[in-house]
Amino acid sequence: MGIGEGVAMPAMNNILSKWVPVAERSRSLALVYSGMYLGSVTGLAFSPFLIHRFGWPSVFYSFGSLGTVWFTVWLSKAHSSPAEDPQLRPAEKKLIVSSCASKEPVKTIPWGLILSKPPVWALIVSHFCHNWGTFILLTWMPTYYNQVLHFNLTESGLFCVLPWLTMAFSANLGGWIADTLVSKGLSVTTVRKIMQSIGFLGPAFFLTQLSHVDSPAMAVLCMACSQGTDAFSQSGLYSNHQDIAPRYSGVLLGLSNTAGVLAGVFGTAATGYILQHGSWDDVFKVSVGLYLVGTAVWNLFSTGEKVVD
Template sequence: MNARALLYSPNLHSLYTSNRPPETSPRTRQTLKPDPNSLRVWIYQRNRSSVFRVLVRSSDKRESSNSYAETIKEGRDIVNRNGVVSDSLSSVVPWWEEFPKRWVIVLLCFSAFLLCNMDRVNMSIAILPMSAEYGWNPSTVGLIQSSFFWGYLLTQIAGGIWADTVGGKMVLGFGVIWWSIATILTPIAAKLGLPFLLVVRAFMGVGEGVAMPAMNNILSKWVPVQERSRSLALVYSGMYLGSVTGLAFSPFLIHHFGWPSVFYSFGSLGTVWLTLWLTKAESSPVEDLTLLPEERKLIADNCASKEPVKSIPWRLILSKPPVWALIGCHFCHNWGTFILLTWMPTYYHQVLKFNLMESGLLSVFPWMTMAISANAGGWIADTLVSRGYSVTNVRKIMQTIGFLGPAFFLTQLKHIDSPAMAVLCMACSQGTDAFSQSGLYSNHQDIAPRYSGVLLGLSNTAGVLAGVLGTAATGHILQHGSWDDVFTISVGLYLVGTVVWNLFSTGEKIID
């Protein structure tokens, strides 16, 4: 029998158990009455799972239980030993109960990042009616937009250390509920005054700051190497779809219910996610008692990050040139990305002359393109690795596309007068940018899988600095210059990043 079996009984307590007994329907549970002369066997096969009652003599009960336990351990046929199968107590298990647990974790991380960007980009739309109501100038708007990054910057490295030492489940759960509460408090803070709003936005950044390191820590333990690019691309595409959702629904909510409704509705979704996270997720496969043995073996054989971290080898980490390449390129990448994230609706409104509703809806297309491109890039990268291409070359190819693509399309914006072509260039710029998810964003787990949370915290700190400086500088540049100046700086940093990445990056493990 090509199956996995689990032996259990209501009358015996020291039986071998490699997993929990299956949940049964009310009708099935009525038949599971204690019987002193029977043992129950859970037979798990690929597409079905059945529970059988095996009859044994009372005097042989203990001997039979031990015999069956050894049979299960050795993977032999469990039915034809010392007992007779009398009846089947359950039938086919729904497909969703047999969905790989590692991909359940990936999807939960995906949904967390969906909420992350929904709660982040709603301000880029709400800031338009808010600035009109409170009389904010572009410099003040830039200050408000950048205040998020103050808190985001503080928790990058701390979040990585926390996740690598205590596990990512607690850290990511904390982050989601923290930023959700801050989102709900945003309208109240705005009414109290600008200083209160800046503090609440910084508090929101504190919560979102731990999300990436925690997620990176979790996936380094759950996802096999050959699925790394796809899983990370899917999770990061949650950010892009979060931008799509936030930018699409914010104008509608503002138009019908006022700008505060955006923060109240989006923030409340975090409690729903937290309930699922606490009941379904674990920090590592070792802690998950419901994980099927075959999946546990697959993960154990193919995941690089296994042992818990007791201390961080800072000197070793900071002595490696590829680490500094990762940090520098993260800065170059995030400068352009965060400017577009926070200022794109304003660009559409002021330069392309779209109204509030049009600005929000048209801002959706670049992020939708990113979601599609990120997953396509992840599939391409994993396919190349599985066909024998070195991880180093794959990471360099994907990140080169992620740098040179946006540089090319942002350059074209200087020569385009058509609003439709400008939107298309924005979409193409962001679409090629998304290949970075299979480049530098996958590289932390390549070079230091045990310390991937800390390493992401380090590089993302540089990325957040780019967000703080770039977002605030854009407000200043626009007050004294033009959008061409904004795009020129971004293009220059993309080119610098391309050179540094191809000279110093690697896809090999350099820190064990």
């Protein structure tokens, strides 16, 4: 599953760079990612019913079948670029091609040039810092609800859906805000820094509040707000691959997402170790520290201008 899913995000980024005008970049990316969030909600909502009624294999058969249906439709309807779509009207094709940043196909990848650019490393480091906190919250949230807030399994499952819904809403809100700011004349660099700063400092703030709240309802609200502000990253670092290297946006996302996945692996394991020798406050302090590191790196070295042509 990991091998199959690993290519999805870079491929998606590459296709969007060819199909979506620059002025609609943040909104389009946020919309795509909100589909991923809503898919998680669907899985969390229906999996318990399927397992209870038909057994645990039914989850894999059901969602696997849906994936097969989607793949069939995708093969018949999707095209890598507007130039390859025979059903697209000439005027529409001309409009899309003229307003998109990525037009020419990639023949070779200039790895040395890509890795020599500070904004690329800002993406990689920031993606790592971002995903550390995100993966910990989404992976360990049921345990936190059960051990700290003393929710039962049913309640934990219900409240685990809330952050995903919040992220789906916030991602699209952030995308609309980002594109609106760009259309009003604010530079892409400034917009990316603003949105990603919210995506870092928002979760950091709400995680620090968890040790001060005295009710389960407030703790759940802090969790939801943490993930909601986290989703503004879709208009920050996740949109930046297409800004700085539109022709190689898929390659860049593959690079930064590798760092992000490693953050999830190490962060999830580190959380287990920390909980054996410390507390949840210690877990959140590490995440907050990395959010602050990411904020500093992003604001110092990122840019919204093209650095690799």
